[in-house]
Every structure is written in structure tokens, then in C-alpha cells.
Amino acid sequence: MTWIPEVASNLAGKVDGVLWLITIMSVVFFVLITVLLVYFSIKYRRRSENDETPYITGSEPLEIIWTVIPSILLIVLFVHAFVVYKDMRTPPEDAVDINVVGKQWLWQFDYYNGKKTLNELYLELNIPVRMVMRADDVLHSFFVPQFRVKQDLIPGRYTQLWFTPTKVGTFDLFCAEYCGTGHSKMLAKVVVLSPEAYDIWENGTQVEEGPAVAGLVPAELGEKLYKEKGCNACHSVDGSVVLGPTFKGLIGRKGECTDGSTYTADENYIRQSILEPQAQIVKGFQPVMPSFKGILSEDDISALIAYMKTLN
Ligand code: HEC
Ligand SMILES: [Cu+2]
Structure with missing residues (x-):
């Protein structure tokens, strides 16, 4: 099929499946309605000057049919699209x-x-x-x-x-x-x-150098920042609790805050914890962490996260 881009990922076929389902349903109904429209306008056309329109009050079976069938079709469409969407939004563990x-x-x-x-x-x-x-x-x-x-x-x-x-x-x-x-x-x-x-x-030789610190992979830069910016004063990487929670196993950890809300430590949560530590305080700890806004760049934060990923 040349008018649709080539299928080159595991998700492409599924997205196309949803597209085809919607397209086929639309075409079927378009044809059905158009054919009936033309057919009825010929069949029931006014044949003479004194042709009178009969008085029709409605049809219960017809109403039920054209409510129930489209409802079922829409539910099928929703469920199918939802399953594909959920799949697209849930990365596998080994990604x-x-x-x-x-x-x-x-x-x-x-x-x-x-x-x-x-x-x-x-x-x-x-x-x-x-x-x-x-x-x-x-x-x-x-x-x-x-x-x-x-x-x-x-x-x-x-x-x-x-x-x-x-x-x-x-x-x-x-x-x-x-x-x-x-x-x-x-x-x-x-x-x-x-x-x-x-x-x-x-394994090629031309490793392009990063802007922050030449030659360091992100996780190494993160480890360097962890020590240089003083995170190590309050956060351990071996599981022990100092002033703050340990970074060991932090990525993906579920926790609770003092206000009763819960969180999963993903990239956004870590970033917020570093820039706005007071926004969510981990239960059992004091709100003593300073904000690193203006001290750590976005590249630095990404590097710290890369480092934390090595601690899981
Ligand atoms: C003065 C001590 C202190 C320093 C320095 C410090 N933190 Fe914290 N940090 C804490 C405390 C206490 C908490 C728990 C309370 C809270 O949520 O604010 C915390 C929480 C966190 C959390 C959330 C942890 C969780 O289990 O949910 C992250 C992520 C974090 N800090 C990252 C950092 C990084 C990165 C640095 C260095 C750039 C740093 N912290 C420096 C004290 C500190
Ligand atoms: Cu752009």
C-alpha cells in the first residue's frame, strides 16, 4: 500500500488496524445511507399533483435497531482503540x-x-x-x-x-x-x-563529545554531580538512610508524601524533587532539601537521572 507510509515498528500495524476499522465502518455507512437516500427519493417521489404524504407516527422496532447497533459499533471501536492506546503508552520493562x-x-x-x-x-x-x-x-x-x-x-x-x-x-x-x-x-x-x-x-571510534563534560557518559557525569553538588551529604547510594531517602532503587519506587498523596518516582518526579523539593515531601523525612533551581541545568538533571538508573 504506497499511499500509507511503510510499516516499520511494532505499533504501526496496530495503529493501521484502528484506522482501517474506522475507515471501513465509515465507508459502509456512507454507502448504505447514500444508496438508501437515492433509492427512497426515487421510490417515494411525488407522482402527481394530488399525491398525498401518508401520516406516519414512528416505529419502535426501527428506533431500537438504529440505537442499539451504532451503540455496539461505537463500543467495539472504543475498546479496540483503547487497547491499542494503552499498549502505546506502556513501555515494556526491558526498553x-x-x-x-x-x-x-x-x-x-x-x-x-x-x-x-x-x-x-x-x-x-x-x-x-x-x-x-x-x-x-x-x-x-x-x-x-x-x-x-x-x-x-x-x-x-x-x-x-x-x-x-x-x-x-x-x-x-x-x-x-x-x-x-x-x-x-x-x-x-x-x-x-x-x-x-x-x-x-x-563500538565506533567517533564518540561525539557532550557539551557539559567532554568524554563522560551521562551516568558518569551524574555520579560526579552527585558528589560535587553535595547530594551525597543527604542521600546514600547503598540503601542506607541519611537525611534523605537513598537513591538505590529510587527509579520506579512507589512512595507516600506527608500530605497523604502517593507517587511513583519517574523522570518527572525526580526532576521536580530537585527543582522544587518542597512540592512533595516524602513521608518520614524533614523538608530540609534545598532547591537546585539555577544550580543544575536540564542536562545536569538528565545526567543525575541516568546515574540513578544505574543504581536499580
Ligand atoms: C540537606 C540535605 C539534602 C541535600 C543536600 C539534597 N537532598 Fe534530596 N532530599 C532530602 C530530603 C530530606 C528529602 C526527603 C524530603 C523531601 O521530599 O523533600 C529529599 C528528597 C529527594 C528526592 C526524592 C526522593 C524520594 O525517595 O522520593 C530526590 C530525587 C532528591 N532528593 C534528589 C536530590 C539531589 C539530586 C540532590 C543533589 C543535587 C539532593 N537531593 C540534595 C535532603 C537533601
Ligand atoms: Cu520543532
């Missing part, structure tokens, strides 16, 4: 995290292995990936038609997206949210490599 930064007007990718690329995203065939995305300036949107995935990048918080590339090749990544004059040029390539080719890329 590999890749940090994505969108800014006017380029895409930056930070990999767990310390590699950093601009406007080129390298993925391994059949390995599920989770994009942890943030915008540095205005709204952007990560859109790869062949994967059928699209998600906004929002300044001031992380958004996520996952998929498994299922085809080797080069695909288009568009920014799908108008973000200024350079918007139409905010394009990137997604390169899906076979495991062998990925291995060569991963």
Missing part, C-alpha cells in the same frame, strides 16, 4: 532509554552508552526503545510516520514514547508542532541497524 532534546531547530539524542548524535537517531533492530524527551525552548513534537508514533516535547517536563523498530532502513523524523521560522527544517533521520551493524556503530 532501552534514549534521551531526546528538541530545540530550535535541531534534535539531540543522548544514548545510555554515552554517545550523542545530532539529527540522526541510531536504533537497533527489534530492540524496544523508550524516548525520554524534553524541549529546551518551545513545544516540539517527535513524529515518525513509518513508526506511527507522535508525542509532544514540552519545556519544563519530560514526556515519553516507546516503540520497537522492526525494519532495517532510514526513516524520517519530523517536528510536528510549529516551533518558529526553522520549524520546516527541523528534520532528522532515524537509522535502524541490524544487530551486527549496530554493534559496529556502538
Whole structure:
């Protein structure tokens, strides 16, 4: 099917399934209604000047049929789309995290292995990936038609997206949210490599240097910040409790706050805990943590999160 983009991710077929279901239902009803409309207007046309319209008061069976059948069809549509949506929003446990930064007007990718690329995203065939995305300036949107995935990048918080590339090749990544004059040029390539080719890329020599600290992979930079910025004064990484909760096993941990609310420690929660520690106080602890707003950059926070991920 050439007028629909190629199917190149595990989610693409499911999204197409929903699209086809909606399209087929719409076509069936369009044809049914149009044919009946034409047929009835001929069959029941006025034949002479003294042709009188009969007085019709309604039909209960007919009313029931055209209420019940569309209701069932809509419920089927909803359930099917909901199942697909839930699948698209729930990354598998073993997904590999890749940090994505969108800014006017380029895409930056930070990999767990310390590699950093601009406007080129390298993925391994059949390995599920989770994009942890943030915008540095205005709204952007990560859109790869062949994967059928699209998600906004929002300044001031992380958004996520996952998929498994299922085809080797080069695909288009568009920014799908108008973000200024350079918007139409905010394009990137997604390169899906076979495991062998990925291995060569991963072990290749040209590791591009990160802006913050050259040569350090994010997790290493995070560890350095953990010590240099004094997190280690209050947070251990071995499970012991100092002034604050330990970072060991923090990512994904469920906890309770003094106000009774609960949380799951995901990227957004960690980011907020660092920038606005008073927003949610972990139960059993004192509100003594200072805010690191203006002290840690967004890159630093991403690096700290990468470091915490190594402690699980
Ligand atoms: C003066 C001590 C202190 C320092 C320094 C400190 N924290 Fe905290 N932190 C705390 C305390 C106490 C809590 C628990 C109360 C709360 O939620 O504010 C906490 C909570 C947190 C949480 C939430 C933990 C959870 O289990 O939900 C994160 C994440 C965090 N801190 C990150 C950091 C990072 C990163 C640094 C260094 C850049 C840092 N903290 C520096 C005292 C500190
Ligand atoms: Cu953009």
C-alpha cells in the first residue's frame, strides 16, 4: 500500500488496524445511507399533483435497531482503540532509554552508552526503545510516520514514547508542532541497524563529545554531580538512610508524601524533587532539601537521572 507510509515498528500495524476499522465502518455507512437516500427519493417521489404524504407516527422496532447497533459499533471501536492506546503508552520493562532534546531547530539524542548524535537517531533492530524527551525552548513534537508514533516535547517536563523498530532502513523524523521560522527544517533521520551493524556503530571510534563534560557518559557525569553538588551529604547510594531517602532503587519506587498523596518516582518526579523539593515531601523525612533551581541545568538533571538508573 504506497499511499500509507511503510510499516516499520511494532505499533504501526496496530495503529493501521484502528484506522482501517474506522475507515471501513465509515465507508459502509456512507454507502448504505447514500444508496438508501437515492433509492427512497426515487421510490417515494411525488407522482402527481394530488399525491398525498401518508401520516406516519414512528416505529419502535426501527428506533431500537438504529440505537442499539451504532451503540455496539461505537463500543467495539472504543475498546479496540483503547487497547491499542494503552499498549502505546506502556513501555515494556526491558526498553532501552534514549534521551531526546528538541530545540530550535535541531534534535539531540543522548544514548545510555554515552554517545550523542545530532539529527540522526541510531536504533537497533527489534530492540524496544523508550524516548525520554524534553524541549529546551518551545513545544516540539517527535513524529515518525513509518513508526506511527507522535508525542509532544514540552519545556519544563519530560514526556515519553516507546516503540520497537522492526525494519532495517532510514526513516524520517519530523517536528510536528510549529516551533518558529526553522520549524520546516527541523528534520532528522532515524537509522535502524541490524544487530551486527549496530554493534559496529556502538563500538565506533567517533564518540561525539557532550557539551557539559567532554568524554563522560551521562551516568558518569551524574555520579560526579552527585558528589560535587553535595547530594551525597543527604542521600546514600547503598540503601542506607541519611537525611534523605537513598537513591538505590529510587527509579520506579512507589512512595507516600506527608500530605497523604502517593507517587511513583519517574523522570518527572525526580526532576521536580530537585527543582522544587518542597512540592512533595516524602513521608518520614524533614523538608530540609534545598532547591537546585539555577544550580543544575536540564542536562545536569538528565545526567543525575541516568546515574540513578544505574543504581536499580
Ligand atoms: C540537606 C540535605 C539534602 C541535600 C543536600 C539534597 N537532598 Fe534530596 N532530599 C532530602 C530530603 C530530606 C528529602 C526527603 C524530603 C523531601 O521530599 O523533600 C529529599 C528528597 C529527594 C528526592 C526524592 C526522593 C524520594 O525517595 O522520593 C530526590 C530525587 C532528591 N532528593 C534528589 C536530590 C539531589 C539530586 C540532590 C543533589 C543535587 C539532593 N537531593 C540534595 C535532603 C537533601
Ligand atoms: Cu520543532
